[in-house]
Amino acid sequence: MEKISEDVLLRAISHCFKCKLCAIADFHGMGEEWLAICPSGSYYGFNSFYSPGRFEVLREVLNGEIDCGTEMLVKVAFACQLCGACYERCKEVSKVELDNAELFEELRSILAERGWLLDAHVRIREDVERTGNAYGEDERVEYPSSGDEVIYFVGCTARYREREISDAMVRVLDASGARYTVLGDEWCCGSPLLRTGQRDAASRLIEHNAGEISKIGAEKMVFTCPGCLKTFKESYPDLGVELLHASEYINDLVSEGRLQPGKLEITLPYHDPCHLGRHLGIYDAPRETLELIGVRVMELSRNRGNAWCCGSGGGVKSGFPEFATWTADERVKEIRATGSDVVASACPFCKRNLKDSGVRVFDLAELVSQALLRSDRG
Amino acid sequence: MTILEELERIVGRENVSGDPAITAAYSRDQHWTFVPPKNPAFVVRPGTKEEIRDVLMLANREKTPVIPWSTGINIRGMTIPTQDGSIMLDVSRLNRIVELNPEMMTATIQPGVTFGMLVEASKKHGLRPAFPDAPLTVSAVTNNYLRGIYQTSPRDGLDHILSFEIILPNGETLQTGSRLLKRDLPYFRYGPGPEIASLFIGGPGTWGVVTELTLKLYRIFEHQKIYYVGFDDLEKPIDLIDRVNREELVSSCRFVDTIHWLPPYLGTFDYEYETLPEFVVAMVVENQDRIFQAQDQIVQSYIAKSGGKILDLPQDLADNLKCEMLGAETSPMIFGFKGNFYCVGYYGPLNLLPKYYQDFKENALKIGFDAKDISFYANTIARFHGQSTYYELEIYFDSSDRKSVEMLRTLHARTVTNLLETGIYGWFRPYAGVIEPTLERIGNFTEYWKKLQNLIDPNGIMNPGKVF
Ligand SMILES: Cc1cc2nc3c(=O)[nH]c(=O)nc-3n(C[C@H](O)[C@H](O)[C@H](O)COP(=O)(O)OP(=O)(O)OC[C@H]3O[C@@H](n4cnc5c(N)ncnc54)[C@H](O)[C@@H]3O)c2cc1C
Numbered sequence: 001m002e003k004i005s006e007d008v009l010l011r012a013i014s015h016c017f018k019c020k021l022c023a024i025a026d027f028h029g030m031g032e033e034w035l036a037i038c039p040s041g042s043y044y045g046f047n048s049f050y051s052p053g054r055f056e057v058l059r060e061v062l063n064g065e066i067d068c069g070t071e072m073l074v075k076v077a078f079a080c081q082l083c084g085a086c087y088e089r090c091k092e093v094s095k096v097e098l099d100n101a102e103l104f105e106e107l108r109s110i111l112a113e114r115g116w117l118l119d120a121h122v123r124i125r126e127d128v129e130r131t132g133n134a135y136g137e138d139e140r141v142e143y144p145s146s147g148d149e150v151i152y153f154v155g156c157t158a159r160y161r162e163r164e165i166s167d168a169m170v171r172v173l174d175a176s177g178a179r180y181t182v183l184g185d186e187w188c189c190g191s192p193l194l195r196t197g198q199r200d201a202a203s204r205l206i207e208h209n210a211g212e213i214s215k216i217g218a219e220k221m222v223f224t225c226p227g228c229l230k231t232f233k234e235s236y237p238d239l240g241v242e243l244l245h246a247s248e249y250i251n252d253l254v255s256e257g258r259l260q261p262g263k264l265e266i267t268l269p270y271h272d273p274c275h276l277g278r279h280l281g282i283y284d285a286p287r288e289t290l291e292l293i294g295v296r297v298m299e300l301s302r303n304r305g306n307a308w309c310c311g312s313g314g315g316v317k318s319g320f321p322e323f324a325t326w327t328a329d330e331r332v333k334e335i336r337a338t339g340s341d342v343v344a345s346a347c348p349f350c351k352r353n354l355k356d357s358g359v360r361v362f363d364l365a366e367l368v369s370q371a372l373l374r375s376d377r378g
Numbered sequence: 379m380t381i382l383e384e385l386e387r388i389v390g391r392e393n394v395s396g397d398p399a400i401t402a403a404y405s406r407d408q409h410w411t412f413v414p415p416k417n418p419a420f421v422v423r424p425g426t427k428e429e430i431r432d433v434l435m436l437a438n439r440e441k442t443p444v445i446p447w448s449t450g451i452n453i454r455g456m457t458i459p460t461q462d463g464s465i466m467l468d469v470s471r472l473n474r475i476v477e478l479n480p481e482m483m484t485a486t487i488q489p490g491v492t493f494g495m496l497v498e499a500s501k502k503h504g505l506r507p508a509f510p511d512a513p514l515t516v517s518a519v520t521n522n523y524l525r526g527i528y529q530t531s532p533r534d535g536l537d538h539i540l541s542f543e544i545i546l547p548n549g550e551t552l553q554t555g556s557r558l559l560k561r562d563l564p565y566f567r568y569g570p571g572p573e574i575a576s577l578f579i580g581g582p583g584t585w586g587v588v589t590e591l592t593l594k595l596y597r598i599f600e601h602q603k604i605y606y607v608g609f610d611d612l613e614k615p616i617d618l619i620d621r622v623n624r625e626e627l628v629s630s631c632r633f634v635d636t637i638h639w640l641p642p643y644l645g646t647f648d649y650e651y652e653t654l655p656e657f658v659v660a661m662v663v664e665n666q667d668r669i670f671q672a673q674d675q676i677v678q679s680y681i682a683k684s685g686g687k688i689l690d691l692p693q694d695l696a697d698n699l700k701c702e703m704l705g706a707e708t709s710p711m712i713f714g715f716k717g718n719f720y721c722v723g724y725y726g727p728l729n730l731l732p733k734y735y736q737d738f739k740e741n742a743l744k745i746g747f748d749a750k751d752i753s754f755y756a757n758t759i760a761r762f763h764g765q766s767t768y769y770e771l772e773i774y775f776d777s778s779d780r781k782s783v784e785m786l787r788t789l790h791a792r793t794v795t796n797l798l799e800t801g802i803y804g805w806f807r808p809y810a811g812v813i814e815p816t817l818e819r820i821g822n823f824t825e826y827w828k829k830l831q832n833l834i835d836p837n838g839i840m841n842p843g844k845v846f
Pocket residue numbers: 017018019445446447448449450451452453456457469489510511512513516517518519520521522524525526527528581582583584586587588589709710841844
């Protein structure tokens with residue numbers, strides 16, 4: 001969360017040579033197919049919405065040439081899912097030190113310091129400050145607890161919007177006999193604030209959650225939300241706890257014989273969540289989980305590092321709903337091209353946004369929970 | 379009405395902006411150490427030819443500079459404004475492959491069509507465009523119109539244009555070649571009479587806006603072999619390169635320094651490049667079955683006599699060059715060494731290679747550059763009369779380091795003067811930094827050029843300051 005110095009930022013920007021390879025998927029790796037990977041540039045079209053253009057906007061903000069928080073400036077800075085597809089390609093070709101999404105977060109944080117923010121994002125901060133969750137829900141949702149071996153960090157979306165995911169995860173934990181707990185006073189992990197440049201407000205949340213976690217003394221924490229996991233891995237102090245995505249944890253439970261799911265014997269496309277795949281490098285674990293429960297994965301044409309974002313990340317769902325929907329629609333076309341109306345994924349945000357565009361989305365935890373029923377039935 | 383309001387009327391509000399958050403993204407490219415950043419006043423994104431025409435007519439009436447922009451990847455400051463109030467005419471929305479004709483072996487495309495798109499479409503018919511060493515995201519119209527250097531230049535040459543359509547600053551449309559007589563027969567360069575296309579070709583947006591262009595496609599051969607031949611000096615490979623080009627045995631031939639150019643050819647930074655000879659000749663032999671066998675045997679015998687050593691590289695890495703011929707994704711890796719890349723690009727005879735490079739290296743070392751940041755690239759060109767070769771003399775540097783930028787400016791001035799004195803055929807495209815010192819040597823040519831330009835663009839609105 002530390003600020004990157006202006007010199008470092010300007011140096012990184014100078015090293016972008018404007019090749020725009022960050023706008024398309026790995027061409028030869030995908031059989032010489034021209035596939036767009038930057039939702040922001042593809043939707044808005046102006047160069048400012050592609051990585052190389054947005055860098056120049058950041059440069060002019062840093063050197064003071066841009067000194068007015070126009071609506072367009074806020075749009076350029078915030079209408080980007082921070083999906084990281086650009087950096088995934090850039091690092092292959094340029095070997096320079098840019099991490100595009102990190103630089104865009106810097107731009108957002110500079111704008112936020114000057115009060116150039118979207119109302120929708122300010123509201124999220126206010127909601128979090130008032131209720132401890134990003135949806136401003138007053139009522140608390142309670143979860144069972146069976147011990148302190150592992151903490152299940154639920155996150156705001158699986159708790160208040162996509163409840164099936166957390167319910168399913170709890171069933172999986174129960175079935176495994178793991179001694180688990182959910183924080184009694186779990187606050188938002190801070191991700192929505194960090195992604196929208198509101199870093200100061202996120203610090204309070206981090207401090208609170210870190211304190212709650214230390215009290216328990218668990219060895220492991222498991223997450224169904226890759227956004228929370230990323231935030232813990234990158235922005236929290238070292239809590240001496242092993243941080244795992246649900247897929248990794250479930251795979252361990254199965255290999256230790258603590259979980260014996262049956263086989264669903266179905267074929268599904270799998271959507272790689274940006275936070276899980278590109279940001280944390282976790283591509284194989286969810287595929288292994290699916291294989292363990294008899295789900296054959298049908299790869300989408302843009303998968304793994306080349307995956308097209310679900311559309312909701314980086315504050316886009318709240319800030320630019322039409323753009324979020326368009327992005328999801330594009331992904332849904334790709335899902336439907338496989339002949340399926342159903343997709344597996346591993347992130348509550350992806351579930352929510354893809355579902356809104358008309359496909360059925362099952363999170364890994366839900367599929368594992370269904371597979372457990374299959375094994376119960378023998 | 380203000381210019382902004384007029385532009386909005388032509389292309390719709392959502393396709394034009396004068397907000398610095400939009401214009402900033404068109405203000406600078408990687409040549410910024412030579413071409414200072416400048417925002418255009420407006421960026422306009424027309425979606426049809428009619429809208430392009432109307433924008434040009436408006437600009438002409440208002441005497442406002444217009445800069446055509448197709449993909450903006452030219453790395454030479456060619457789309458960076460030189461005057462206040464400029465309109466950036468971003469034509470990337472015109473991105474249709476109008477026709478891909480396997481029978482004629484041609485593609486007719488709009489300026490927003492990238493090489494990647496064109497490769498994808500033509501590959502289905504066993505065809506490919508001539509491909510530059512540039513990222514596959516560049517506009518195939520602009521690159522061909524500006525006449526590029528292609529991976530297959532020794533076989534296919536530099537000029538692949540058959541005909542095109544251009545909208546002039548007064549809003550009139552001009553067709554070249556056979557499309558002048560019949561629009562749906564755009565397949566021949568030399569239409570009804572005197573040829574006008576060559577006058578326009580190479581102009582960096584200074585004559586008008588090309589809206590459609592028909593270019594040659596080439597067949598993809600099944601039989602293909604790649605050779606990397608290592609050498610420790612600059613003289614020995616000349617004979618090998620001369621022979622394989624004179625006898626038209628290779629479709630691709632590049633002579634480069636190992637450390638900088640082999641990584642993009644092999645597609646990885648992770649190899650012990652320092653253990654290899656200092657220079658390498660990379661060649662591709664390709665043809666139909668038996669012709670290929672015969673060609674390959676001759677090439678092998680020439681390599682054996684050349685004093686060079688065929689490099690023993692892992693096959694999967696060596697084969698990456700084939701990918702580059704169908705769309706370069708790894709050639710931009712050269713920027714990875716220091717972050718930025720300087721090169722002076724020009725044409726000259728092959729036999730001057732050692733002198734060009736040695737002079738350059740000597741100067742660069744004297745000025746204080748590190749030997750490991752100095753590099754070169756030579757690419758022979760069909761037909762080989764006059765030993766025509768494209769050259770780059772290169773420095774890898776960090777543009778955020780002021781000292782190296784100053785050193786680079788000094789080196790650049792010396793290099794251009796030296797090259798003009800040693801003798802070159804011409805510069806690779808007109809661009810800032812090489813044109814200025816050339817003017818005094820070309821006599822009344824500039825004057826005549828300006829007269830011609832004035833006929834077409836009397837108000838001087840088309841990308842001013844980019845040629846003479
Ligand atoms: C790493 C790297 C390596 C490269 N290597 C090569 C190489 O080996 N061979 C090679 O040929 N090139 C090479 N290039 C250069 C690059 O490919 C071309 O210069 C490029 O095609 C031109 O840029 P563009 O297509 O993006 O056009 P733009 O940048 O959009 O425009 C370039 C010029 O053309 C004008 N223009 C744009 N559109 C139109 C139009 N519709 N009508 C009229 N004028 C127009 C512009 O005003 C400008 O002056 C390389 C580039 C990079 C980044």
